[in-house]
Amino acid sequence: MRKQNQIGALFAITSTVIWSGNFIVSRYAIHLAGPISLAFFRWTIASITMFPFAYKAIKNEWPIFKQNKLYFFLMGLIGIAIYNTLIYTSGHFTTAINMALFGSTVHPVVSALLGAAIIHERLHWKNITGMALCIFGTIYLLTKGELINIIHFKIGLGDLLMILAGCCFGSYNVFVRKKPTGISNTSFLFCLFSIGALFLLPASLIEMKYSQPVIFNTHLLWIVLYIGIGNSTISYLIWNMAIQKIGPGKAALFATLAPLLSSYEAVIFLGETFNKAQITSGLIIIVGIIINTWPSSNKPIVEPTSSN
DSSP: OHHHHHHHHHHHHHHHHHHHHHHHHHHHGGGTSOHHHHHHHHHHHHHHHHHHHHHHHHHHHHHHHHHTHHHHHHHHIIIIIIHHHHHHHHTTTSOHHHHHHHHHHHHHHHHHHHHHHHSOOOOOHHHHHHHHHHHHHHHHHHTTTOGGGGGGOOOOHHHHHHHHHHHHHHHHHHHHTTOOTTOOHHHHHHHHHHHHHHHHHHHHHHIIIIIOOOOOSHHHHHHHHIIIIIIIIIHHHHHHHHHHHHHHHHHHHGGGHHHHHHHHHHHHHHOOOOOHHHHHHHHHHHHHHHHHHSOOOSOOOOOOOOOO
8 A cells, every 4th residue: 555655656747747847838838829729739739649549449349438438428518628728727827836826725625525525535634734734834825925915815717717627627637436337537538638639620720810829939839839748648647647546536646746846847948036935835735645655444435236
């Protein structure tokens, strides 16, 4: 159990490190492509890069996909198309730090609560304490170490969009555990990526023609490759393995590292100022994660078997 927790934690941290750059990139790309177009490019590249790894598995697992059409339809719509479009749209209205803060604070809570309600993932004092510390650390970072500032903090449109995005990804985290038996990780992700891209295609064409034309240049190419291969194919594979190892609630808590990482990246790449609140909040978040993921002696809940 201890080894499984360690491996799952490593997978979750790796994904979060890669994902943290997504908030920086989405802010940088707002003048190059519209949010829907950027999301479409991302999942098209992700589908192309995943296809060679998933092709053989899809052929063998196709009957299972057909039997679970609604599940894959909703997962592709909510966990891929809507979730990422909300992120990139949010980038037009709020800062990268706020995006990371709101997205990373909401989805661990949603994951934990839905995990307890739907897949009977046990919530004990370690989970609750760890979650509370991570949220407190995030708020501490948000207020720059002055908690009284929370009274004057205003939630804008971009922040609301990130809250909705956090709800979408929290739901995705839980329902990954409901993946139909017999479906491999590669074919599972290829299917979701493709569905997401197909959903976004008509809307992106309309956006490019009537709202925001795409500026094709080298910067956009590197951004699309980064979010399509790194933030999608690689990160989602690793993230799903983390969920299988330590569950959606514990895995989601590692995402609270994203605002901390994003703030450091903002210092490095955007020239923002480093402050003591980042160090303090980082320590609080790390302690919360350690408490939450520390192996427990409690036995897992056994789901009742069907009488059919």
